[in-house]
Each structure stands twice: as structure tokens, then as C-alpha cells.
Amino acid sequence: MTLNMAAVTVDLVLLTIRQADLRVLLIRRGIPPFEGRWALPGGFVHDDEDLDEAAIRELREETGIDPSAGHLEQLATYGTPGRDPRGRVVTVAYLALLPDLPAPVAGSDAAHAEWRPIDEPDLAFDHHRILADGVERARAKLEYTPLATAFCPPEFTVADLRLVYEKVWHTTLDPRNFHRKVTSADDFIEPTGHSATRERGRPAQLFRRGPATLLHPPLLRP
Amino acid sequence: MTLNMAAVTVDLVLLTIRQADLRVLLIRRGIPPFEGRWALPGGFVHDDEDLDEAAIRELREETGIDPSAGHLEQLATYGTPGRDPRGRVVTVAYLALLPDLPAPVAGSDAAHAEWRPIDEPDLAFDHHRILADGVERARAKLEYTPLATAFCPPEFTVADLRLVYEKVWHTTLDPRNFHRKVTSADDFIEPTGHSATRERGRPAQLFRRGPATLLHPPLLRP
DNA sequence: TCAAAAGTGTTATCGTTACACCCATGA
DNA sequence: TCATGGGTGTAACGATAACACTTTTGA
Numbered sequence: 001m002t003l004n005m006a007a008v009t010v011d012l013v014l015l016t017i018r019q020a021d022l023r024v025l026l027i028r029r030g031i032p033p034f035e036g037r038w039a040l041p042g043g044f045v046h047d048d049e050d051l052d053e054a055a056i057r058e059l060r061e062e063t064g065i066d067p068s069a070g071h072l073e074q075l076a077t078y079g080t081p082g083r084d085p086r087g088r089v090v091t092v093a094y095l096a097l098l099p100d101l102p103a104p105v106a107g108s109d110a111a112h113a114e115w116r117p118i119d120e121p122d123l124a125f126d127h128h129r130i131l132a133d134g135v136e137r138a139r140a141k142l143e144y145t146p147l148a149t150a151f152c153p154p155e156f157t158v159a160d161l162r163l164v165y166e167k168v169w170h171t172t173l174d175p176r177n178f179h180r181k182v183t184s185a186d187d188f189i190e191p192t193g194h195s196a197t198r199e200r201g202r203p204a205q206l207f208r209r210g211p212a213t214l215l216h217p218p219l220l221r222p
Numbered sequence: 223m224t225l226n227m228a229a230v231t232v233d234l235v236l237l238t239i240r241q242a243d244l245r246v247l248l249i250r251r252g253i254p255p256f257e258g259r260w261a262l263p264g265g266f267v268h269d270d271e272d273l274d275e276a277a278i279r280e281l282r283e284e285t286g287i288d289p290s291a292g293h294l295e296q297l298a299t300y301g302t303p304g305r306d307p308r309g310r311v312v313t314v315a316y317l318a319l320l321p322d323l324p325a326p327v328a329g330s331d332a333a334h335a336e337w338r339p340i341d342e343p344d345l346a347f348d349h350h351r352i353l354a355d356g357v358e359r360a361r362a363k364l365e366y367t368p369l370a371t372a373f374c375p376p377e378f379t380v381a382d383l384r385l386v387y388e389k390v391w392h393t394t395l396d397p398r399n400f401h402r403k404v405t406s407a408d409d410f411i412e413p414t415g416h417s418a419t420r421e422r423g424r425p426a427q428l429f430r431r432g433p434a435t436l437l438h439p440p441l442l443r444p
Numbered sequence: 445t446c447a448a449a450a451g452t453g454t455t456a457t458c459g460t461t462a463c464a465c466c467c468a469t470g471a
Numbered sequence: 472t473c474a475t476g477g478g479t480g481t482a483a484c485g486a487t488a489a490c491a492c493t494t495t496t497g498a
Contacts, residue, residue, distance in 0.1 A: 201449025
């Protein structure tokens with residue numbers, strides 16, 4: 001039973017909107033291999049643990065937050081021989097979309113964790129490819145699902161939501177048409193009755209996530 | 223290095239349109255566990271082999287065809303403890319969309335392979351869930367990608383392509399509007415100049431796959 | 445009163461749907 | 472000639488994009 005065996009890990013692509021930019025949580029590696037390089041957080045899957053459970057546990061360890069605040073899904077699995085110089089390691093990557101946390105990176109065995117721009121170069125292992133796949137998945141999912149709300153706090157304005165789309169897609173959207181589209185899409189967002197005043201301008205209504213699981217009609221990238 | 227280790231397999235969800243129905247290739251298991259039950263084809267990933275390579279090898283072994291004839295992509299990974307009674311087995315599932323093969327199931331260690339309806343009950347392991355995920359992925363991908371052509375032979379008619387959509391989505395589509403939509407979508411299909419006569423009716427133009435990787439505008443499920 | 449952001453109305457355009465209609469073949 | 476499926480035309484409808492305009496706040 002030793003042939004065809006591999007170590008199994010989960011790696012996390014944690015995305016958030018922070019300081020008006022799309023960012024990913026990276027960890028500065030303290031030990032070889034790739035010592036001193038940025039890497040995705042992750043760890044071994046325990047013997048009695050399902051893959052999703054391992055991803056949730058790692059998310060809690062790295063950020064201290066519950067996945068119900070955002071969104072967590074399996075991304076893809078990477079197992080090229082030699083991707084880890086220590087031996088055969090197959091990693092199941094997970095993608096999380098998270099609100100900007102007031103309490104960031106609480107844990108943690110991750111002493112040097114930071115929210116970094118998504119174009120950070122020189123990542124450890126094949127993490128550049130995993131990150132690129134995660135970002136592309138997030139971009140595509142924003143079109144057909146209401147997952148943009150996973151980047152938002154429990155109550156948010158239409159402008160907050162628009163900023164999510166603009167930063168993830170790296171584009172600009174017409175605020176007036178965007179407003180009409182998201183407020184008229186079935187069950188996407190629901191008004192809470194409250195409103196929020198920013199520094200300037202008219203106060204905006206606050207919304208929370210609606211029950212929709214698919215966006216109809218979709219919001220297509222320009 | 224023995225903790226957190228698992229056997230790694232690939233399982234294949236091979237879909238085709240056969241006898242005017244969406245079908246999946248299943249294998250009748252000859253040995254325990256689940257002896258006598260239908261299962262997805264699959265096998266162990268070799269020590270020097272990438273995951274995609276293992277999937278391609280298994281596809282060749284099970285069907286004798288090259289994946290370039292259709293489409294092969296990673297689907298998802300399943301690793302619930304206890305999913306295989308023999309021990310910890312993590313399986314990376316792949317989804318293939320294939321044309322109806324004149325030479326089916328050539329291989330093979332799979333003595334009892336058959337193209338079965340996709341609602342086949344009582345599959346081995348957690349293969350019911352994997353199959354359901356594969357079918358749903360195929361349904362979704364037909365909306366936004368030109369992958370319906372992967373179910374077709376190198377030359378096909380618009381009616382052939384429409385049948386793919388109708389069988390995968392389990393619905394009916396207006397032949398006239400479908401024709402206009404697929405012939406006007408950018409780079410989806412290209413006329414070969416040939417035409418084909420069926421038993422009845424006017425001969426139809428033959429097409430081949432175009433270079434598009436995304437379908438614009440998309441073909442949404444009714 | 446002004447700047448800034450929220451939100452509504454209007455119009456041209458495009459894609460979809462439903463269906464009338466014509467075309468090209470085998471029997 | 473008729474039945475059958477291939478393929479085009481067209482009009483009503485709905486979604487989108489561009490942008491003029493009104494609303495509500497802080498400074």
C-alpha cells in the first residue's frame with residue numbers, strides 16, 4: 001500500500017477587497033523550501049478529516065473567521081510530480097471570497113501573513129498558477145452568481161458592491177445602470193431599511209445578501 | 223512521512239450522446255468492494271505522472287480514443303474519509319465530453335464497460351455524487367462555451383449540435399432560432415462547404431468547430 | 445450655494461422569442 | 472405531389488448602454 005501514495009494538503013486562495021484593491025492573503029515562508037518567499041496559506045489534511053473540513057480549519061487558523069462570513073469553495077487540485085521538492089504532494093486548492101476583516105490574520109502559525117496585491121511575483125511552489133486560477137474563477141463567478149456580496153460586510157451600499165465588481169474585474173462601471181441592474185435582479189440584494197452617510201453626497205440605502213444562488217439576468221464583464 | 227498520506231486515484235466521468243440520449247461510461251465491478259455494482263472508470267495515479275496525464279492515460283485505456291477528439295477537464299476532488307472501505311483514497315475526478323465512438327470501449331482491463339443512462343442507480347463508492355457534479359458541470363458549460371461541439375464528430379450539422387443541447391439540457395429548442403444563434407455566434411462553428419443528406423428533408427450544411435473558447439453571446443438554458 | 449454622491453427617467457440599440465414562410469430533397 | 476427537415480424574414484418584447492436629470496447630504 002505504499003505505491004501511488006502522496007501527501008495531501010489544502011492550499012487557500014483568500015481574496016478580499018482592501019484599501020480599494022483586490023488582495024490575497026500570503027505568508028512569508030520561514031523554512032525551506034522557498035524560505036523567505038511568499039506562499040499561499042495551507043497545510044496537511046488530517047487522517048480523519050474531509051477535504052472541505054480541512055479547508056475550513058485552515059481558514060479559521062489563518063484568519064480567525066468563520067467561512068459563513070464569506071464564501072469558500074473547492075478550486076482545483078494540483079499534483080505535478082516535483083511541484084514540492086520534498087516529495088509527492090498533491091494539493092487541493094480552495095478559493096475564499098471574504099469581507100475586509102477588522103481583525104486580520106488572527107491565528108496563527110502564520111507569523112508573517114499579509115494581504116498582498118494579486119500580482120505579487122516570485123511565489124513559492126506552483127502558487128502563482130493556483131492564484132491565477134483562483135482570480136479567474138472569482139472573475140467568472142461574479143458574472144453569474146451573487147458571490148460579489150461575499151466580499152461585503154453584512155450591510156453594504158450599492159456603491160460598495162459596485163466597487164467589488166470594479167476591483168475584481170479591473171474596470172469601471174456606470175453607477176446609474178449598475179444600481180438599476182443589481183436592485184432589479186431577482187433576490188440578489190434586499191434593502192435593510194437603514195441608510196449610511198459617507199463623507200460626501202447623499203446617504204445611501206443599506207442592503208443585505210438576498211437568497212439568490214444564481215444571478216438572473218447575469219452581469220457580464222464589459 | 224507516513225502520516226497524512228493517501229492513495230490518489232483519478233476517476234472519469236465520460237459523457238456522450240448515444241442512441242439519442244446522454245450517456246455515461248460505467249464499468250461493472252468484478253471484485254470487492256462493491257462487487258457487481260456499476261462504477262466510474264478510474265485508476266491509480268502513477269508515481270511519476272501528473273494528474274492530467276493519468277486522466278489521459280485512463281481515457282485511452284478505457285475507450286481507446288485520444289482526448290483531442292473531445293474535451294477533457296478536471297472536475298473536482300473527493301476525499302471524504304471512509305469513501306473507500308479499503309483505506310484513505312483521494313480521487314481527482316475528470317470530466318470528458320466525447321463524440322459517439324464507432325469503436326467503443328476498446329481497451330481494456332474493463333471487461334464489462336457500457337454506455338449507461340445518467341440516472342443509473344446504485345453506483346459504487348460516492349460515484350453517484352461525482353456523476354451528478356459532472357453532469358451539472360456539462361450543463362453549465364454548454365451555456366458559456368462552445369464545448370457542445372466536443373460531443374460531435376469532426377463534421378456535423380446544426381441539427382446534430384441542437385440535439386446535443388436538447389439531450390444534455392433535457393429540453394427542446396426552436397430549430398429556426400437555434401440555427402440563427404449558433405451560425406451568428408462569433409467563431410463557434412465554421413462551414414466546411416460540404417453538405418449531408420439524411421433520410422428525409424433538405425440536405426444540411428456541414429460545420430466544424432471554430433476557434434472560439436467562449437460563446438458570445440451565450441446560449442442560456444430555457 | 446456648491447460639490448459630490450445617490451438614485452430615476454428616457455431613448456436607441458441589440459438580442460431573444462414566436463412563428464409565418466420558403467427551399468431542397470426522397471418517396 | 473407530398474411529407475420532412477433545412478433555413479430565412481419579421482415583429483413584439485425585454486435587456487443594455489449612454490446620458491440628462493433630480494435628490495440629499497456635508498462643507
